[in-house]
Amino acid sequence: MIDNTxxxxxxxxxxxxxxxxxxxxxxxxxxxxxxxIESIGIRQGFEGLIANDMIELGPRSVRHIINQGGTILKxxxxxxxxxxxxxxxxxNTLKSNNIDGLVIIGGDGSFTGAKIFHEEFNVPFIGIxxxxxxxxxxxxxxxxxxxxxxxxxxxxxxLRDTATSHNRVFFVEVMGRDAGFIALNSGIASGAQEILxxxxxxxxxxLCLSLENSYTSGKKSSIIVVAEGEQLGGVFEIxxxxxxxxxxxxxxxxxLGHIQRGGTPxxxxxxxxxxxxxxxxxxxxxxxxxxxxxxxxxxxxQTPIEEAIKKxxxxxxxxxxxxxxxxx
Ligand code: F6P
Numbered sequence: 001m002i003d004n005t006x007x008x009x010x011x012x013x014x015x016x017x018x019x020x021x022x023x024x025x026x027x028x029x030x031x032x033x034x035x036x037i038e039s040i041g042i043r044q045g046f047e048g049l050i051a052n053d054m055i056e057l058g059p060r061s062v063r064h065i066i067n068q069g070g071t072i073l074k075x076x077x078x079x080x081x082x083x084x085x086x087x088x089x090x091x092n093t094l095k096s097n098n099i100d101g102l103v104i105i106g107g108d109g110s111f112t113g114a115k116i117f118h119e120e121f122n123v124p125f126i127g128i129x130x131x132x133x134x135x136x137x138x139x140x141x142x143x144x145x146x147x148x149x150x151x152x153x154x155x156x157x158x159l160r161d162t163a164t165s166h167n168r169v170f171f172v173e174v175m176g177r178d179a180g181f182i183a184l185n186s187g188i189a190s191g192a193q194e195i196l197x198x199x200x201x202x203x204x205x206x207l208c209l210s211l212e213n214s215y216t217s218g219k220k221s222s223i224i225v226v227a228e229g230e231q232l233g234g235v236f237e238i239x240x241x242x243x244x245x246x247x248x249x250x251x252x253x254x255x256l257g258h259i260q261r262g263g264t265p266x267x268x269x270x271x272x273x274x275x276x277x278x279x280x281x282x283x284x285x286x287x288x289x290x291x292x293x294x295x296x297x298x299x300x301x302q303t304p305i306e307e308a309i310k311k312x313x314x315x316x317x318x319x320x321x322x323x324x325x326x327x328x
Contacts, residue, residue, distance in 0.1 A: 006124070006284055008038040010099040011057070013071040014045035014078070014110035017261055018130045018144025020269030021071040021105055026062040027277025028103050033059045035285060040097060044074045045106070046081035046113060049090040054097060066270055069147075069263045075106075081113050084120075091121045100124070101284040103277075105143070107131035108309045111292065115305050118290050126280040127292035127305055128273075132261055135179035137311035138303030139294025143276065146268040148175070148260045149186050155256055156190035156223060163221040166250060169211065169242070173235040173255040176227040179312075182260070183227035184319055193222035193327050196238070198229040199315040204241045210327070211242070211249070217328070275300060 011028050013021050025041070032039040043053040055061075055073075065072055080086035094102075102125040104114045111127045118125055129136040132148035152174050163170045172192075176182045180197020187195035194210050196202045207224070214222055226235045239253045265273070272295060279293040279300045292308040294301050 006037060006100045008040060008098050009101050009103060009281065009284060010040050010042050010049075010054075010094065010097070011073065011103045012042040012045050012048065012105070013073045013075045013130065014104060014106035014113070015075060016107065016131060017069075017071050017075050018132050018142070019069040019147035019261070019263055019265035020143040020273040021075075021130050022062075022065040022068045023265060023270045023273035024105050024128055024130065024143055024277040025057075025071070025073060026065055027274040028281055029057045029062045030059050031278040031281035035281065037285075040099060041073045045076040045110070046078035046086075046090060047076045048073075049093050050078070050080055050086050052093045052096070066274075067264055069265060071105075077109065078113070087117050087120060090117065091123065094123060101126070101289070103128060103280045103284070105130040107133070107142075108136060111305050111309050115290065115309065124284060124289035126283045126288065127308065128276045128280050129292060129294055129308070130273075132182065133176050133179050134181040135176070135313065136292070136294075136308055137313055138292050138301065138308040140296055141268070141272055143269055143273045144261070144265070145181070146272075147263060147266045148182055149189070150266055151260050151263055152182060152186035152256060153189045155259070156186065156192075156225070159254055160190065160223060163223060163252075167220040168250045168252055169222045169224065171224045171226055171235050171239045171251065171253045173226045173228060173253070175256070175260045177229050179229065180227040180315060181313075183225050184315060184323065187225035188319065188323050188326065190223060190225070191326070192225040192323070193219070194224045195323050196224065196230045196232065197227045197315065198231055200320065202230070202232060204232065204238060204245070207238070208242060208245045211246070214327070
């Protein structure tokens with residue numbers, strides 16, 4: 001049933017940007033037009049809500065953005081929104097702009113802020129998972145993850161060329177502050193010898209053993225993919241320890257960093273973002289609030305925001321096993 005009390009929806013992107021966020025903004029704006037309601041963009045995430053930094057959006061103002069990385073609305077991690085005063089200002093901005101509901105594209109930090117805001121001021125909102133890390137419960141994929149994976153494997157393929165030419169061991173750090181999804185999947189796809197992620201108990205000794213075995217079996221170069229959140233002290237420290245065990249190895253370290261967050265979104269991210277954008281508007285019009293829309297087994301699903309924040313997607317044991325089998 002269409003909720004007639006929703007006449008104007010505010011959209012914002014928050015937290016780390018992710019390729020495909022623009023496709024989600026476009027989908028929200030166009031779904032609003034389809035259902036004959038207004039949409040307004042809020043710049044710089046919750047910062048813009050506090051500072052009343054708004055832009056009217058219509059179907060034509062979101063043309064030619066489906067293929068652009070980043071976010072036309074810009075993004076921020078707002079410290080002020082963490083305060084009661086900040087959230088009060090944000091609520092006043094919403095009222096003065098006649099905004100009846102919010103679509104928030106971001107990660108769990110953004111959803112936590114939105115949840116508190118909802119509890120205090122009863123503002124209806126729907127979350128759309130947008131982060132390259134793929135670490136949000138309630139969806140198989142987050143917007144930006146697939147593009148980031150493709151960026152990573154392209155980079156590692158290039159590193160592989162030079163690693164092979166020089167018989168070197170390359171340690172490659174990929175993003176994933178708390179999760180190893182990027183590392184595990186890009187590691188398998190790029191043929192890594194070892195993949196170190198926060199979810200597993202790794203040790204430098206085991207890593208050395210794996211490298212020794214690979215040398216004995218005839219490998220002259222190796223790629224080790226290390227997730228940013230790995231618990232062994234960081235990629236440089238790990239490389240240093242391996243070098244201490246094996247002074248004969250020619251070791252190099254590459255940190256891929258923020259290139260993983262940019263670039264043209266993949267087809268998968270554009271379609272995912274488009275579907276979730278529409279689903280978010282329809283959920284608001286269906287009287288839903290405090291939920292996140294996501295995709296499970298290629299079906300649109302809704303998850304209470306509390307669960308999306310608190311629960312974690314498990315690392316797939318079958319993928320870990322595959323990585324081990326393939327590195328013989
Ligand atoms: O949350 C996405 C993410 O890219 C993490 O993987 C990374 O640790 C973090 O953002 C980096 O954040 P910033 O852009 O603030 O350095």
